[in-house]
Amino acid sequence: MSSSSATPDAASAATPHPQHLTLGIGAALGAGLMWGLVFVAPLLLPDYPATLLSFGRYFAFGLVTLPIAWWQRKALRQLTRADWWLATKLSIVGNFIYYLTLSAAIQLAGAPLPTLIIGTLPVVIAVVSNLGSHGEHRFSWARLVPSLVLIAGGLLCVNADQVARLQAEGALTAYLGGAALAIVANAAWTWYPIHNARWLNAHRQHTSTTWATAQGITTLPIAAVGLALSLLWLRLTGDPRFAQSLSGPEPLKFWLLMTVIGFCASWLGTMLWNIASKNTPTALTGQLIVFETLAALAYAYLVYQRSPSGFEIAGIVLLVLGVIVGVRALASRQ
Numbered sequence: 001m002s003s004s005s006a007t008p009d010a011a012s013a014a015t016p017h018p019q020h021l022t023l024g025i026g027a028a029l030g031a032g033l034m035w036g037l038v039f040v041a042p043l044l045l046p047d048y049p050a051t052l053l054s055f056g057r058y059f060a061f062g063l064v065t066l067p068i069a070w071w072q073r074k075a076l077r078q079l080t081r082a083d084w085w086l087a088t089k090l091s092i093v094g095n096f097i098y099y100l101t102l103s104a105a106i107q108l109a110g111a112p113l114p115t116l117i118i119g120t121l122p123v124v125i126a127v128v129s130n131l132g133s134h135g136e137h138r139f140s141w142a143r144l145v146p147s148l149v150l151i152a153g154g155l156l157c158v159n160a161d162q163v164a165r166l167q168a169e170g171a172l173t174a175y176l177g178g179a180a181l182a183i184v185a186n187a188a189w190t191w192y193p194i195h196n197a198r199w200l201n202a203h204r205q206h207t208s209t210t211w212a213t214a215q216g217i218t219t220l221p222i223a224a225v226g227l228a229l230s231l232l233w234l235r236l237t238g239d240p241r242f243a244q245s246l247s248g249p250e251p252l253k254f255w256l257l258m259t260v261i262g263f264c265a266s267w268l269g270t271m272l273w274n275i276a277s278k279n280t281p282t283a284l285t286g287q288l289i290v291f292e293t294l295a296a297l298a299y300a301y302l303v304y305q306r307s308p309s310g311f312e313i314a315g316i317v318l319l320v321l322g323v324i325v326g327v328r329a330l331a332s333r334q
Contacts, residue, residue, distance in 0.1 A: 024279030025288065027272045032291025034269035038099075039296040041257050043303045047241050047249050050103030052234070055226035056254065058095050060262025062220025068213050068267070075210040076217075086199060087211070088218040094192030095219055095266075096226070102185040109178020117182040119155040122287045123148050124190050126326075129285075147326030151290055154318030158297065160311045197277035197285060208274030216267055287326045290319050 041053055048056075069076060079087075105114040126148060130141070200211060234242045245251050277285055294316060301308060308316065 020279040024276045024285070028276035028280065028285065028288035029291050031269045031272035031276060032289070032293075033295045034264045034272065035292040036295025036299050037261050037265045040299050040303060041261055042103075043300070044257060045248075045250065045254060048254060049230070049234070050107060051100065051230045052227070052248070053258075054096065054099045054103060055223050055230055056258040057099070057261050058219050058223035058266065059227045060255075060258040061095075061266035062216055062223055062262075064259065064263045064267055065213055065216025065220065068209075069217050072210050072213050075206065076214060078206070079210075079214060083199075083203070084214065084218065086195070087214040090192060090196055091215050091219040091222065093188045094196070095215075096222065098185050098188040098192070101181045101188065105178040105181035105185060107178075108174045108181065114178060114182035114185070116155070116159040117179065117186050118189070119159060119293055120152070121186060121189055122151050122290045122293075122322075123155075124186060125193055125285075125289065126287050128190055129194050143329040144326075147287060147322045147329060150318050150322030150325060151287060154290075154315040154320075154322060155293070157311050157315030157318060158293070160315075193273070193277065193285060193289070196274070200274055200278050204278070208271050208278060211274050212267055212271040215270060219266075284326055287323055290323055294319060 038057070041057070042048075042050070045053065102114060102118060105117075126144060130144060196211075200206075200208070203211075231242070231246055235246065241249050247254055276288060280288065297308070297312070297316065
């Protein structure tokens, strides 16, 4: 991982103007609300395998991006070959590797362990981005530690009941395999926002919409091939769920959800996250990913039609408090 994050205007990139910081935080909140929708699809489509949900989501994302790409065609032509290659890498790592390994981890170890490992992303990203920063881009650990501790404590509380149940189960091989895949997913989404933010800060002549659209364009062919191979495999193996229809037992519901998630969680969420990345320091941006966790919890409670437990309420309070402390600490540098 490159440690250089210098921009043409390093001071302004490292320390956004107050109204820019507010814009960045609001955009991160919007991205979290959009990304939280991803957790709804597996709950509403339990008969669909994770590979099909993953490739279906990003195939829809790519299709939704096509008309936007036509509208953005002049701006997209200004991207260099190196820019397109990075967009491809960001799509592969931040979309496919992350979601496929996370889905497989949940299938092997159940939801609790992968959720806890992925839930550490705000802490991991903030720490990694700060370790790779220098000079004006680096924050003192004294400023970062309080908010990181609060966020980590909140994530532990939210997952406390589930982790206790997981420890009571046997399946050590599946447990270790799921843990390894969840760590890979964690690493993928640690790499993605850091490199995405560095590109945005180094190429401020390009808009967040253009960069989100470029990633959608590079995602489409990969998702199309993956979706075709997944459907072919399900047909060849004689999966009874796909005997009547190539799109599975609920084709209309599947494609409607994939389209909604493809636009909201992928394109719109990516665009909002790009705005957040441009207007907040990377160490703070990493902490703001906590909004995705909060949104996912809220949507899950709606689907399950239950209220959070005492541990979960305590965790949510700590998560929100950690974000507020982080915002105030980092904003005080201006």
